[in-house]
Amino acid sequence: MTIFEAAQSASLPELQHMVEYECQNFMERDAQGNTLLHYAARSGSVEKTAYLTEYLALNPLEANLSGVTPLDAALHSGCTAVAAYLEKQAGVRADNCFHNPVRRGFYPDPSWLRVGDDYYMVNSSFSFFPCLPIAKSRDLVHWTTVGYAITNPEWAQIAESEGGRGYWAPDISYDEATKRYYITATLRGNEGGAEPRCQMVVSAEKPEGPYGEPAWIHEDGIDPSLFHDDDGRHYMLFNREVRMVELTADCRAAKGPAKLIWGGSWKIKTEGPQLMKRDGYYYLLAAEGGTGSGHRISAARSKNIWGPYESCPYNPILRQDDAGGYLQNCGHGKLLETADGRWYLCHLCLRRRPNGTAPMGRETAIVEVTWTPDGWPIAKTRRPQTVLAMPLPAHCEEAAPAALLDWKRQEWLTQRAPENAGAAVAGKILQLTGNGRDLCDMHQQGLLLVRQQETDFTVEAELCTGPLLAAQSGTTAGLTCYYDEHSYLKFGVGPGGLLLEEYAGYEVISSKIAPLPAAEKIRLRITAGQGTRSFAVENGGAWQTLWTIPEPPYLTSEGLKCGKRFTGAMVGLYVHGDCTVSFTDWAAVWPRPEEEA
Incomplete structure (x- = not known):
């Protein structure tokens, strides 16, 4: 035994x-x-x-x-x-607990702020559009997307961005003097580009936007943040190590060269700096150790904004040192004081499966923070916590069901900014238009995605077959499980029947065909669970499973070496062909394991 x-x-x-x-x-x-x-x-x-x-x-x-x-x-x-x-x-009490991550699915590099009794968070979006999602919460736990930093395709500048490039590590801040909200992020270009790293700044009168046209700070580095000092001066921080530059009054230009202010505590890949002021000290937080298993958050402080900075004697203030823990690769965070005086730290994390892959990519968790008697912030347990107990507001806002093409609430994304209208809603029908290019093409149009939130899930949709059966050979449309242009699968309908195609690296690695039921509308379903994915079609009122495959490793950052893989798995709808296809009854169900144990 x-x-x-x-x-x-x-x-x-x-x-x-x-x-x-x-x-x-x-x-x-x-x-x-x-x-x-x-x-x-x-x-x-x-x-x-x-x-x-x-x-x-x-x-x-x-x-x-x-x-x-x-x-x-x-x-x-x-x-x-x-x-x-x-x-x-x-x-x-179990009814007063919540489980991390609080932003589930591909929501890395969090930054947040409090506005009265409301909280706002922004996350990286990489090459996906709209850029840089902004979410709102009343309790730090339940978040609803309410806007984006960039919604104008002409401002996005990601039309040529390879997967894993685009907008990295944003920060959201508020300037009391100008009464404006600011979001900054790195626009990471392709290798060999004229400017591989450039800092973007937008501002708005409300935290959810709309935000204006971006300004560009031409300083090399990543992970920018803004600090608005109480003397009316403004600063941008970024790596390598921690460097800082003073900005103009409108935060749209640098006033001089950047200067190193802290070399870090561990001194390995110091990045993601955040600055705040408390009790006469400037407190500096930074991620260190890279985004892998060495990831951590360290702190420093100084009486002078330009330093020198004293490293916290308790560093790292957050670190996952248990290789078997549920939350891994934890770091890159920002402090926040709640309306009732408690302190929390948002940070990125991974939920790694037993096989070492993390399909959802980097997500957002939070941890409670305490201040030591000698004035240092540290996570209460020094280790990221899966379960936290905290008093929640008596009446948390419950989000109403989102409309089919509600870009904010439904959180549809496209890979790179759309070149044409692409998608439209007529009544309860979503019309998605392709441009003849496949999902491996950088300029493909006809793709709508949402972030995969759990390892096990079910997605389904109904589509009209007429335009597809009349289209040329090779045209298909249906459901997709997608990571980037190098790795995805398609489960669709076309003139040749039902298609399941897997693409990994630079080639199709598997292709299956099945007869198409005789119907004007076809309902497709993908079910993931128990280490497999099943593909079914509704036929005569009953579901018929056509194929079952092992869980695809190429739909994870770790499962394929091809390009920069810093994002996470997606699911959604696609059209491969020069035609418009009508979809109805899109649904995605993400059962949470801790709620169905």
Whole structure:
């Protein structure tokens, strides 16, 4: 009997004997990241759960690789007595907890601010359009996209951006003197371009926009942020290490050359700098260690904005040092004080699967921060937390269902800015127009995407077959699972029948054809779960599964070496052909593992 089997099915004396008389690793996890306490919690035994919690100090809120904690496991197994015990031990109520990430799916490089009782966050968008999503929340947990920093295709300058390029690491800020909101980000060009890195600044009267035409600060570096000092002066910070330049009053030009102000604490890939002022000190936060497993956040402070800066003696103030933890590669963050005086840090993270891939890419999590007696901010546990308990407002805003082509709420994206109208809604029908080019073409039109939010999901849509059956050979339209122009799959309808095509690297790696049901409208469905993806068509009122394939590794940043892969998996609709196709009843369902454990 293994120690896991004993925790779930053995008696308490048998478990005690294994713990106290046999050589065991009590921090061991199974292949899905479950601890011994997950097994005990599902057993229904309060006695075994208490033994592991009180004498081995196992954590009731330690998540497995699906984000499920022992408390979640007890609740969803119907073990109410165990759940009540774990709540008491953890000092939380399950109905007052939330699970990270709070922005699920490809939402990296977060920056945020508070406006009264409201909070606003901006994230990177890379080569996708509209650029730089802006989300609003009343409680730091539930976020709704309310705008974008750039919505004019002529201002975007990403028509030639390769996947993984485009807008990196934005920052949102407010200047009390001018009563304006600012967003800055790096426009990362292609290799060999005239200016591979340039800083963009836009401003608006409201945090959600609309934002005006971008200004360009021609300083090499990435991850810019703005700091508006109380003396009316303005500064931009960016890497390498931490450099800073003073800006003009409108923040649209530099007043002089950039200057190094801090070399970092760990001194490896110091980037993502953020500056704030508190109690007479300028506090500087920066990401270090690169965006991989070494990622972390370090802090420094100075009485003078130009330094020298003293490194925090407790650095890193946030770091994931548990290789088996649910949230990995944690760093790149910004501090925020809530309306009631608490402090939080937003930061990016990865949810890595047992095979080492992270389909959703880099996401946004938050962690509570405390200030030490000697005046330094540190994450309360120094390690990113999967589950946090916090008082939420009594009446959180519930988002109403989004319309089919509500660009903000539905969060549709295109790869690069559209060259024509591309998509339109007529009644309840979405009309998507292609330009004859395939999804591997940099200038393809006819692609609408949303971010994949969970490993397991179901997406489906109905489309009219008429224009497709009348089109030339090779034309198809339907559902796509997409990463970039180098990696995607298509499940569509065309003159030749139903098509499943996989593209990875620079070539089609698999192509399957099936007969097309005789109908004016065809409903398609893709289901991901249990390490596979299934492709089905509705035929005569019943679903017919045509193909099932292993979970595609090429739809992750780690699963394919081709170009810059810093984004995340998407799903959506496509048209490959010079025609317009009508879609109805688009739906995407993302069951959250911690809610269905």
